Amino acid sequence: MFKGLHPIRYGKREVWPLIEGGKGIAASDHMSAGAWAAANGIGTISAVNADSYDENGRIIPQIYHSKTRPERHQELVQYAINGAIDQVKRAHDIASGKGAININILWEMGGSQTILKEVLEQTKGLVTGITCGAGMPYKLSEIAAHYQVYYLPIVSSARAFNALWKRAYSKAPEFLAAVVYEDPWRAGGHNGLSNAEDPASPQPPYERVYALRKVMRAVGIPDSIPIVMAGGVWHLEEWNDWIDNPELGTIAFQFGTRPLVTQESPISLPWKKRLMQLDEGDVLLHRFSPTGFYSSAIKNRFLKNLEERSERQIAFSGKEAGDHQHLLDVGVNARASFWVTEGDLARARQWVEDGYVSALRTPDNTLVFVTTEEMRMIRKDQAACMGCLSQCNFSSWTEADKNTTGRVPDPRSFCIQKTLQDIAHSDEIEDNLMFCGHSGYRFKTDPFYANNFIPTVQQLIDRILTGK
Numbered sequence: 001m002f003k004g005l006h007p008i009r010y011g012k013r014e015v016w017p018l019i020e021g022g023k024g025i026a027a028s029d030h031m032s033a034g035a036w037a038a039a040n041g042i043g044t045i046s047a048v049n050a051d052s053y054d055e056n057g058r059i060i061p062q063i064y065h066s067k068t069r070p071e072r073h074q075e076l077v078q079y080a081i082n083g084a085i086d087q088v089k090r091a092h093d094i095a096s097g098k099g100a101i102n103i104n105i106l107w108e109m110g111g112s113q114t115i116l117k118e119v120l121e122q123t124k125g126l127v128t129g130i131t132c133g134a135g136m137p138y139k140l141s142e143i144a145a146h147y148q149v150y151y152l153p154i155v156s157s158a159r160a161f162n163a164l165w166k167r168a169y170s171k172a173p174e175f176l177a178a179v180v181y182e183d184p185w186r187a188g189g190h191n192g193l194s195n196a197e198d199p200a201s202p203q204p205p206y207e208r209v210y211a212l213r214k215v216m217r218a219v220g221i222p223d224s225i226p227i228v229m230a231g232g233v234w235h236l237e238e239w240n241d242w243i244d245n246p247e248l249g250t251i252a253f254q255f256g257t258r259p260l261v262t263q264e265s266p267i268s269l270p271w272k273k274r275l276m277q278l279d280e281g282d283v284l285l286h287r288f289s290p291t292g293f294y295s296s297a298i299k300n301r302f303l304k305n306l307e308e309r310s311e312r313q314i315a316f317s318g319k320e321a322g323d324h325q326h327l328l329d330v331g332v333n334a335r336a337s338f339w340v341t342e343g344d345l346a347r348a349r350q351w352v353e354d355g356y357v358s359a360l361r362t363p364d365n366t367l368v369f370v371t372t373e374e375m376r377m378i379r380k381d382q383a384a385c386m387g388c389l390s391q392c393n394f395s396s397w398t399e400a401d402k403n404t405t406g407r408v409p410d411p412r413s414f415c416i417q418k419t420l421q422d423i424a425h426s427d428e429i430e431d432n433l434m435f436c437g438h439s440g441y442r443f444k445t446d447p448f449y450a451n452n453f454i455p456t457v458q459q460l461i462d463r464i465l466t467g468k
Contacts, residue, residue: 002237002467003244007040008226008252010177011100011128011150015040018461019180019228021256022046022104022131024189024435025417026424027267028259030087034094035264035457037101044131045091047103047119049076049388049417050083062421064386070403073387076417077111084119092126100128102152106190107135108291110387110399113143120147129177134190134293135390136164141172150177152228156184156192158211165219179216180228180254181209184294185285187231188256188437193294199285205229206242213249223249230254234439234446237467255464257437261449263456270427271434274298276449280441290394290413298434302419310412312351312369313362314344331359331369338367360411363393368411381415388417 007014020036022028022044029051033043051059062079064072084103091101105116120127120143132140133154144151153169153176155161161179169176184193185202193199209227216225226249233239233253242251259265261272275298282299288306289295297303316338317324324339330352332338338359340348348359348369356369360378370378385395387403394413396405416433423432443449448463455463 003240004467005236005243005465008250010042013098013100015042015099016461016465017226017228017250017252018042018464019102019131019230019252019254020044020259021188021230021254022048022102023256023260024424025049025420026051027265027435028104029266030090030094031264031266032259032262032457033087033101034091035262036259036461037091037095037099039458039461040099041461042100042102042128043091043095044102044104045084045087047080047084047087047105047115048109049080049421050087052079052083052086059425061425064384069385069387069397072385073110073399073403076386076388077114080109080111080115081118081122084115085122088119088123088126101126102129102131103127104131107132107137107140108293108390109134110389110397112390113139116143117147120149131180133180133182133192134291136160138164138168141169141175144175145172148175150175152176152178152180154180154182154192154230155212156182157194157208158215160192161212162215162219165215170219173221176221176225178226178228178252179212180230181205181212182254183208183229183231185231186438188283188296188440189435190289190291190293190295191231193285199294205232206248209242209251210247213247216249226250226252228252228254230256231437232439234258234442235468236464240467257440258460258464259457260436261443261454262460263454267424268427268429271423271429272454273452274300274429274434275436275440276443276452278436278441278444283436283438283440285438288413290392290410290416291389292391292393296436296438298436298440300432300434301430302432302434306412306414309368309370309374312356313366313412314340314348315366316340317365328359328367331357331367361408362410362412363407370411378411381418382409384418385415386417 008017018041028046033045036043066072129150131152184191284299285296323341326345328338351369358375359367382395391398393410396409398405419433
């Protein structure tokens, strides 16, 4: 029998221990977050280049006019500030004094600290807390304490939290509201899978969360501070043993994928329908992101093209060495010297014959073969970089060191700002990145969604509270 949930104290009121995941660019906005809070949960606005609106309520397109990357980066930062402020104010109005509104920000987002400080400065009293992951956000506690809001770091291991606590969070423990454990094998979007962990061998979350609680206890954090289980959460009855479990302490739950299919969800109807048609295994854990992190997204034409591009890849040497005894004579400038193996020379010639006539260098001394049109698009996207990340593998942008990593731009990746803006503001779902958690296939099998039923947020939370 499902035990049921108990409200928790968060901010100045009691709320359900149910948190809306803050998803990407414009995939969780004021409508979804405000409705989640109005249902007495914790709604989360994605403050990652959020949408802002003109005087008629129309979304302002994020178009860049400057000629240089640093100048475009400043445009991006201002778009992000304006958008997040607008979203917070609108969500607060929808919530009508119920629940709580959090904002979610990616630490590795370009200008993240500037954006976060400015948004909190201009929304005083409206934001209850900040969830933050995608990197090691050491400054998060300091910023939260300055603006008197809570912080909820997102981690994927006890070790990561321990490092954050020792370096920074121990200095502002009174503003730590919860620790979000995001399962790196099950959650959608970017995650914290480390190089020491096997992406093909998921580890049970219980042991990892228990390890996290032990670290929290060891540094004096009381069991009343929740650990938020995120990634793979669908029916709460499946987590019955976690609720009121003295080994784990207080547990809350975060839902990222399920709120995408609600009436208030801002994503397109084709995107919602695609989610409801997923089969198990249709979500891929991959490493194509320009952040360098692993992430999970729906297998569509966009991801298939990235997979195939990386498969059309050969290693080279700048001089004859070892097995690299053959001068590459296709796909590259005749004046350049790329020495490859005999087998790779044959493969390259076949790819060129198949239409993949251009070879592009990667930072790993390999060449990938692409069509002329692909090459033009890659070069165009790299040139249009607006510094949306603190460091980008695709364009070699960085906020430091004269705005370049010094490495060769990686054509195996993509412009994440472009594709996430496109999918958030159009019906084009096949040729854009479509983040999703690995439980997304359950839309198809869950009777709650029978006959393509799309609930309101209130209906979804009512359903979740039954254990389903």
